[in-house]
Amino acid sequence: MEHKKEFEKAVEKKVERTVKKVVKVIAMVILGVVIFLLANYLLMRLWNWLMPDLFGVGTVTYWQALGIFILAKLLFGFGGGGGKSKGGSSHKKKIKSSNKCRSWRRDFNEWKHYDQFWKEEGEEAFKTYVRKIKNENHDTTEEN
Template sequence: MEAETKYEMEVKKYVKKGFKVFFMILIAILFAFLIGFVIMWLWNWLMPTIFGLTTIGYWQAIGLLVLAKILFGMGNHSSKGKSMKKERKRKMEDWCKSRKEFADWKHYDNFWKEEGEKAYTAYVERIENESKNEQE
């Protein structure tokens, strides 16, 4: 008795999955037809009036959609989208770091006037003395 209920539950689970897949495919097909009609309707409403173009049929509207997809790559691919989000986040972090580092430069002129020139002169003298000592 238990074995039958176990198998029945598994069958019900697969039947539910099958219905979900079937309805998802059905919805996708209906959506594709709807998009084609919307494109056709918009074209036939706008283009002849604005640009003096001829009207198009349903399959021509689908062709336009496919052409736009090829030319412009409409839609977001999930694998690309995730890497693009990571890249955008990385760029933002770099920008924030560089901005903070740049903010430290507001003190540069004062430092150079007070200590930098003396420190640089001392550094040059030390390097020259070291090179003279090595030559001797």
């Protein structure tokens, strides 16, 4: 008898979760349709407000605005930015690319000495380097 009650409770919980999921899916579908219709209405209002004054075109009806909306989506894409690709999720790609510069970031603390180095040795070292480059270029121009 006790197993029967436990089984009934388990089935009841499972049915309850399933009903909640179905209600959520239906609510999301309805919300998606409402947002789509609202976006189409907004497109119609914006078109009728801007386009006749700016470009001298006529106004559109709701259904014509729906056609423009669908045409724009077909021509310019549906957004979303890609989702999953062959290399895994974009989040993993960001993590992998951030690891590429890890050695540079580790050594970044050494750059705090750059100003002091430049004051002490930098200018003279740079002038020496420029003279060396000029001499190398001078030697190659004489050979030509």
